Amino acid sequence: QVQLVESGGGLVQPGGSLRLSCAASGITFSIYAMAWYRQAPGKQRELVAAITSGGTTNYADSVEGRFTISRDNDKNTVYLQMDSLKPEDTAVYFCNAEGTRWGRSRTYWGQGTQVTVSS
Numbered sequence: 001q002v003q004l005v006e007s008g009g010g011l012v013q014p015g016g017s018l019r020l021s022c023a024a025s026g027i028t029f030s031i032y033a034m035a036w037y038r039q040a041p042g043k044q045r046e047l048v049a050a051i052t053s054g055g056t057t058n059y060a061d062s063v064e065g066r067f068t069i070s071r072d073n074d075k076n077t078v079y080l081q082m083d084s085l086k087p088e089d090t091a092v093y094f095c096n097a098e099g100t101r102w103g104r105s106r107t108y109w110g111q112g113t114q115v116t117v118s119s
């Protein structure tokens with residue numbers, strides 16, 4: 001029973017900040033790579049930020065320097081701190097977990113949370 005439960009989305013003005021949270025259950029969280037993806041209307045889903053089990057991070061060029069991904073293994077939670085938000089950041093943001101379960105590589109997704117950046 002794997003669940004990724006997201007929170008923190010909403011409406012924010014350009015230049016503002018939001019912090020998204022994703023709480024995971026049903027997986028050995030500490031060994032999973034975690035990531036945030038987003039999908040805007042009419043566009044492909046894209047990787048926003050990722051963090052490995054060892055803490056290595058990477059970011060899409062479009063968010064580098066503005067967004068920060070982090071994880072708290074004690075809380076089984078991954079975060080996305082979003083600063084200096086722009087209207088083009090508007091999208092549905094999805095939490096993603098990748099790891100090995102039952103001897104195979106597995107990918108799990110959260111339900112998605114809407115982020116709208118507008119004045």
